Amino acid sequence: MNKQPVLPPRGQGPAPAPALLSIIPHNCLGSWNVFLSLFESFREATTYPSIVLLQDPPVNRAHLPSFSGFKSFFPPVRKPRVAAYLHMSFLSNYTVLPRFKGVDAVLALDVSSDEPLFGTAFHSFRVINAYSTNTVDHRIHSVPPEVLFPDLGLPLLVVGDLNIHNPLSDPLRHFSPREILSLTHYFEKEAESGFALLNPPGEYTRFPLVGKARPSVIDLAFANPSLLALVTSWEASRPSTGFDHIPITITLATPSLNQKPPRPQWADTDWETLDTIIKGFKARPHRRALPPRSWTNGCQNHSTV
């Protein structure tokens, strides 16, 4: 008689290996094609990014497009200038609180967990996504430096299309004195708060499709001292989305090695197997507590023997 092979219980599955935290900021120029092109490119990769931060996302009737497997967050305005798409597996492991700084072009995400993150004492970190536009003469920027570079006692990453040219990221660019003057307060606040630029020098992030303008670096990323050591890489190696901005991938260390297991699908419980087990299940009988005198006597006997 052939013995039936014993199948392992269906509830036990290998937990997915914790991965590095990848963050992709990108300017969509309000284009659905760019949005689709970016998200479709994730399908070809082996892993999905944890956080996608969009500047100028496509908006239809105050709603943003959805993409399977991601949850979107955006400022509660008719035409949000920034948005964040978080992968569901990331959301199931960490709690994420979106915060809107009173400016529709800034979105902060507070990522926290009940256990220390990155092997440090911090239980949370913040990611700021900003889309700062400016006037033609670069005098007025829509996002003030105080919002971009706050003094925070947490690991903090600031990314976005800031429309600011930084001499450190683009050393070959000619900066006019007026431009330098208009950006000074940004650089001062950045230095005062101890932020470090993550963009490698000379690595362009924008290639103008028309005209004779030279490539530039306006998609910047900054990390404060608490986060700087946790940044693993900054890459601009993703395929183009058909727009002049190049998608960037910033990789951070794995925040937590303990991944929460997915929730059980109670509708699919294997009742056939459980039937016999539950029929034979016996609850442990309630043990009555010994009265204090018996307990004392018992202890005395035990200690005197």
Next chain:
Amino acid sequence: MSESLNRLVALLKEHTPLSRHSHHSKPWWTPHLTILPGEYHKATRAARKHDTPHMREVAGTSKAGYFKAIKATKNKHWSSFLLAATPQTLWTAKRFAYRRAQPRFPSLPGAETPLQMNTVLVDHFFPPKEPCSPPPRLWPHRSAPPLTVDETAVALSKWCPTSAPGPDGIPYSTWKQVNKINLSILLQILSPLVRLGYHPASLKSSNGVELDKLGKPSYGSPSSFRIIVLIRTFSKILERIIAARLLTAARLRGLLHPNQCGSLPGLSTYDACLTLTNDVQSLQRPRLNVSSLFLDLKAGFDNVDNSTLAPILREGGIPTYLVSWVSSFLGERSCTLVFQGAPGTPSPVNVGVPQGSPISLLLFLLYVAPLHFRIPRC
């Protein structure tokens, strides 16, 4: 009890598959749609290669056919979903028909981090209060009638299978199935609790889901939000059994005023309205002046004090095991606030009755019953 329940839950989890995130789940997709893109790409490649008007026309038709097929399949799926809609799926249909509004996230002044935000909300919803006196020593109450199979079956039958579960995530349908297979399991686990008049701490943890109140001008204050408390379904079975016993005892001893309507079986708010209308009309007939006074108890559930309720029950002649159980149920509770970005830390709750509990309504009625009896009769 906790050991047996944990063993049972572990067993259930072991035989339940885990959920998986899928990027390809489209309920409307059909095998026919899988074939169409292949034909469309084939025709496009052929048109590029040969570049004849006929080939271009074929490629165009294939492309239009593919996108039209997607649209038609989606519409067909939606129509069939609506046709098969039941009262249970009606709200799902509404959710699909109207785009869900972006939920409002609490943005409270002075709360910079999720932990600070959690503290502000907890202080608002569960005002800090001195913890009650430690629970008395447990002893079996001889007067407690033994739990019966019928009581557990009735308690389970009243639940909707889609009711939101508590922190452990186990729905009622699972306990119903367990009870169907083995009638004695729930009895074995719950009987000692009834006999001892005790509600264990493991069953008193709950999730407080934060919801925004509609139509508020601003959402910068905790009062713009409300919470619903989700209790473990297993705990609710016992709560419903005790509620049934407590209601019988309270009615026998006349603890509930005869005019009390609402939250009681067979007496609804409709009856209260009819009674009021009848009273007003009967007094108006002899041309008397009639006035009505309406009172709204603000945060009534949240302010039920255990140390006040227990003497009311005891003096009303409620069996000691029920008084003991109610005291144990209301004491040393904890609630974990659930909102987007919540740190997930449990907070002690020392006052009030949990809103999601089937016994809370009855406990509140018994708590405010002396008000009815003290109203002077004209």
